[in-house]
Amino acid sequence: MKRILSALAAGLVFGLGIALSGMGNPAKVLNFFDPLGTWDPSLAFVMGGALAVTAIGYRVIFGRRQAPMFDAKFHLPTARTIDVKLIGGSALFGVGWGIAGFCPGGAIPALGFAPWPTALFLISMGGGILIARWLQALPRKMIA
């Protein structure tokens, strides 16, 4: 229960942050990536603020504690390999972000203040996640 409440609190702060920052506004996101046209550099401030707070916060947490408050250990990603999957997937994500103006973290809170057309994006993205999982499972099925 404690874990659910702290996750809810973190989610509330995240949602408000995204909404205030403009990260959930496709027009603003797309303008950030258009320095040759209607450039809006605001998102550099979003990324800068988020990264600075997270980097300092993580340092403090990992420096002082062996485990989080409500769990036995930190659950950190263990993958280390830089491969075609990582680069190709990230490249593809950028293409989609550039087409739609939405990234996953921007779209989820946008559902709260602009349900349409955000829902259309999120449903399509969910479809994309399921397609990718199905594709990833294929080779193993064929071997078996």
Place this chain on the structure above:
Amino acid sequence: MITDFTPFASLFGGILIGLSAVILMAFNGRIAGMTAMLGGVLEPQNPDGFWRLAFLAGAIAAPLIATLLGAEFSFASPTTGVVLAIGGVIVGVGVTYGSGCTSGHGVCGLARLSPRSLVATLTFMATTFATVTLIRHGFGG
């Protein structure tokens, strides 16, 4: 479509996004990555998934409540529905193969100085820039 330059609101919003990542790490020991968050929700057999649902519910509820209290967040989607849906599918496939997006790689991963996240972030920032430039200005830039 021109949008207003909002350095203060964007910086403050960014600080809140960072604060959220710090809260989730300090209390739950988890990365605030939206790809993994959504992936967990699409896996209902996962018994430890409720905290993810709670995070997502909070992320949607905060701006919803703020809107009901009279706040206004500027929003415009300059694309058609079909284009938005195509972009959505591509984002879904990309973040699944790339194991993360702006929040997981771009914020949490870079904050941990993860080489994987640095490569992922530089890659998607470059292809997003290339895609927007191509769509808006054509091959000549």
